[in-house]
Amino acid sequence: MVTALLVVGLFVAAFVGYNIGGSSTGVAFGPAVGSRIVGKVTAAALFTVFALLGGWTVGRNVIDTMSSQIVPASQFTLATSVGVLFFAGASLLLSNLYGVPASTSMTSVGAIVGLGIATGSLNEAIMFRIVSAWIVAPLSAFLVGMVIGRYLYPHLDARFTFTRLESSLIRFDRTGAIPRPAFNDRATPRDILGSGLVLVIACYMGFSAGASNAANAVAPLVGNGSISVEQGILLAIGAIGLGGFTIARRTLATVGDGITDLPILAALIVSSVGATIITILSQLGIPASLAVSTTCCIIGLGWGRASRAVTLAEAASVATDPDVAQLDADAGPELSTGALGAESADDSPPSGPTVGTLAGTEAEQQAEAEQRQEVIEESDDAEVAPIGEEELDELAAESLFDPAATSRIVFLWVLTPTLSAIGAYVLFLLVL
Incomplete structure (x- = not known):
């Protein structure tokens, strides 16, 4: 019976990792992959290697926390x-049905909390x-994104252009x-530099994913001693890598569906x-959600970008004078995260491709590339307008996030770990 339970446990663990x-x-x-820097197979291989590196080094701290510190290790019988693990896998199924990336870390912790309370x-x-x-991390991501969007993003956007090559780099x-x-x-020095940066950050993301997941x-x-830490890491990363080589192909092909306006x-x-935030938390042994932090950073980046239409003094006067605030509200559009994907007043395309463009059809990608190249040739000497002198109409565009969709995402982020904790509590209260 013990052997059968262990086999089931290993299978469920592999399913979660997959x-x-x-x-x-x-x-x-x-x-x-969308920029043709690497192919899907190479991407899966690199992701697996760096996920293993992250899990083998920093990830040990998170395993220690979740296997013995939230509840004593003695509570983790095979049953x-x-x-x-069942509740962690069920949360992934729920999120996939609704098309929302659930926080596996939060849901797994929720199941352990249910066990601990029971x-x-x-x-x-x-x-x-x-x-x-979990509260500080997304707030920090939002604030960092807001500062970058307000003070650094326009200068980076004017100096870096990411292109999509017709064939592999x-x-x-x-x-x-x-x-x-x-x-x-056909790769220019700028293409090679930009491609190298994209690849390095992708590998860094793989490292962070392995460390936290x-x-x-x-x-x-x-926790129950069925497998060692090293065996657990190899099992988890092996399953994660298998998922990268198989079902991730579809994810890679449609990666822009939810953030099509994001450059x-x-x-x-x-x-x-x-x-970076998740790697730091993993080093501290804290399981946290990469999806939550990155989403909050996107919101902060967009708001910071849009806020360049006003100086801090003007923003303060609006905040302290209701009459000025009402006049400004009547005068123009509201600031939104859409500033990241906003087109200029003359309807020219953004200087770099969006994630949605990379996930589009070949015809759409080619048309976008031809328009973008014209803009690049004319903008090499372009200067960034000082804060307060940019037009709000040029910065504001349709929001990157549909309010209804965003509410659904946040709701499910809270719901899935809550349901995991409640379900685990009821189960273990009745069984144990």
Whole structure:
């Protein structure tokens, strides 16, 4: 019976890791694949390697927290471990049905909390630390994004342009006896530099994903001693990698569906900020959600970009004088995250491709590339307008987030760990 339960536990753990790999690979390497820097197979391989590196190093701290600190390790019998992993897998299924990326970390912790409450063994001090981090992390991502959007993003956008190559960045020169790797003949030095940056950040995202997610798949099994930490990491990353090579192909192909107006530069910024926050929290042993942090960074980046239409003094006067605020509200559009994807007054396309463009059809991508190239040739010497001198009409556009869709996402982010905790509590209260 014990052997059968262990097999079931390993299978459920692999299922959780498989789904994590399917979703995380697309998030990390979507821009790199869409820009033709690497192919889908190479993306999956790189993601697996760097996820293993993250799980093997920083991820150990998260496994330790989830396997023995939220509740004592003695609470993780094989039966309870299967139950906890079941609720983590069920949350992934629920989120996939609704098309929303659930926080696997939050849901896994929720299931462990349900176990702890049912058995009276929950470490409240550790949970207070984790929940505090869940509040501080997205707020920090929002503030960092807002500062970058207001003060740095326009200058970066004027100096960096990410293009989509017609064929892969790296090709093999087969003129000699031994094939030699070489850059695409049409790749400019700017393309090579930008492509290298996109690839480095994608690998960094893979590292962060491995550090935070390995524990979600195997922490209960490590807690009860069924497998060692090293075996757990190999099992989790193996399953994550399998997901990257299989179901992630569809995610990579449609990565722009939910953020079609998000430029590649913005995607790289939010990826870097989100991955850094999650890596720091993983080093501290705190399981946290990469999706929540990156989404909050996107919102902050857009608002910061749109806020360049006014100076801090003007914003303060609007905040303190209701009459001025009403006049400004009547005079123009509201600030929104749409500023990231806003087109200029003359309807010219953005200087770089959007994530949605990379996920579009070949005809759409080609048309966008031709328009973008014309803008690039005319904007090499372009200057960034000072804060307060940019036109709000040029900065504001349709929001990157449909309010109804955003509400649904936030609701499910809160609902899935809550349901996981309640379900686990009821189950373990009746069974244990």
